[in-house]
Amino acid sequence: MNIDSIKNGIVIDHITAKKGMEIYEALNLKNLDCSVAIITNAKSQKMGKKDIIKIDKEMDVDIDKIGFIEPNATINIVKDGKLQKKLKIDLPEKIVNLAKCQNPRCITSVERDLDQIFILTDKEKQIYRCKYCEMSLK
Numbered sequence: 284m285n286i287d288s289i290k291n292g293i294v295i296d297h298i299t300a301k302k303g304m305e306i307y308e309a310l311n312l313k314n315l316d317c318s319v320a321i322i323t324n325a326k327s328q329k330m331g332k333k334d335i336i337k338i339d340k341e342m343d344v345d346i347d348k349i350g351f352i353e354p355n356a357t358i359n360i361v362k363d364g365k366l367q368k369k370l371k372i373d374l375p376e377k378i379v380n381l382a383k384c385q386n387p388r389c390i391t392s393v394e395r396d397l398d399q400i401f402i403l404t405d406k407e408k409q410i411y412r413c414k415y416c417e418m419s420l421k
């Protein structure tokens with residue numbers, strides 16, 4: 284696979300260096316049957332160093348998952364070798380089952396089949412609070 288030229292697929296760019304693997308795992312990319320390339324410590328004028336993930340396949344990616352790990356990432360959709368669309372990611376307003384509440388008295392610690400839901404309560408400080416007990420996520 285030529286990592287510079289994806290014909291039809293997705294390039295996740297502007298990932299903070301070393302976080303590429305985290306996104307790779309969160310998106311379960313190892314289960315794909317197409318080529319996936321992770322480039323770590325690529326030079327970036329804006330960020331110094333960054334990671335890039337290239338997926339050689341048209342697919343839907345979970346933007347909330349990526350945004351939770353890396354709100355500054357950009358997603359480039361490539362079609363026929365050309366950049367078709369650029370999506371800016373942001374911190375998701377709500378995350379479901381991406382993190383676990385640490386409060387042992389939270390209802391989610393007792394009722395194990397409840398969804399773990401966190402709401403973004405402070406965008407500036409990137410604070411999420413449990414929907415049930417309001418404990419913040421670190």
Ligand code: ZN
Pocket residue numbers: 384385386389390391413414415416417418
């Ligand atoms: Zn809770």
